[in-house]
Amino acid sequence: MIGHLRNATRRLHQAAPYLGKAVGATVAVGAFGAAASLSLASCEGIDANLVGRLENAISRIEAMADNKDYDTSVDAALIAKYSKSSDAYVADCIAKICAAKTSDPSNITAALFSLKYFDSLSPADQKAFAMCINSGAQNADSGMGSYAMNPGDYDKFNPFFSRVIAFYHKVPRGTKHVTDWNLKGVEGLPADGNLDLTRLGLPALSMRVRVGRNLADYPLPGAMTAADRLRMEQKMCGAFEKLKDQYGGRYHSLTPGHPDFINEEEYKALVKGHKMFKDMADDTYLADAGIASDWPVGRGCYVSGDGGFIIWVGEEDHLRIMCMARGTILNQVFDRLKGALDTVESIEGLTFAHSDTYGYVTSCPTNLGTGMRASVHLKCPNLTRDGTDDKCKAVCKPLGLSVRGLGGEHTPIGADGTVDISPSARFCIKEAEIITALYKGISLLVEEEKKA
């Protein structure tokens, strides 16, 4: 433990000269906060979570220190040049992203936006790049603030995206993602290989594992035309015919006039049953990225005969593929998803967008790599006694877990204190490590709930 601490301090010193910028400062506060708690904790024995937090914060500082040749300051002459741009979209986007640098230092896109880099791009690429960052410009309170518009954008705008990705995922720039679903040998896996919740004293829980996938031959959802959305849905309907042979069920379409069209009432019932996604236009982050455009054209979901295997079409990624079940063995949904994905990937004509560096390509840089979110609904009445998930979030963050409401991102917790818990990491982590991290996280949270 002391070794870790020494190493962390050394890294902190090395990064120190480059900490002048807004995000650097935010991260530094985080690091010093963790260090302060750590020195307090050292009186009572060092807490592994605090060392973890310190190391995380230092990784972020190192990502910032990598910006020596990348200027994120705002040059007055350049801002004047672009605020007079004949393209009103570009002018507005650039003015707002620069303003967000000071108003919202935790907006990663704003913090790492370089006007000099932007100025070096061709007019066509400037427009394409503005589309990637517009969500963070219009919604200054964004945490991430950007979405790729085409699978190639992560490489095309590499000076920007590589920094955003390194910073958010806390990995050195250029780290290659490796896909691996094999549970064998994963740290924390019980000897029999079963991630069994009854061992943690829990009853059957609602378990869900999803991955985001995009087809290689279309723009990502933010840049699709209505015609692209229709063609993509049509292509997937061919694939669903094949899936029906193995999994039964049917496709439900929101596209007016589609043979599988469902009415408003049927749609609402699917949303209520957590099988279908909500009206995306209500999400201003997605709307300002163009991802919610043309709603509800080309949107729908395939649901298997038993309701446990679902594919969303046309949400934040072309496809969100998921398996869910009420049960006690996490492997059940994980293994089923792997099998279902292999089936989908083997269908002729379906090629998922994939990058040698970033793994599976998703619209949002936060989901790159595995695109995986593995979650359970867990009752935490003690930690949520005040009616909010604040305490639960505070406990979960150092455990590497995210807390959400029962209706997904930005929704309230259940009235009985039920929250949705999932490992936060998606990139440069193996799929098998995510599901194991969920099991480990649940076991730690159960302990914290008992203490609360």
Ligand code: ARG
């Ligand atoms: N764009 C939003 C932000 O930057 C959400 C990012 C993460 N969530 C997501 N669904 N991709 O805060």
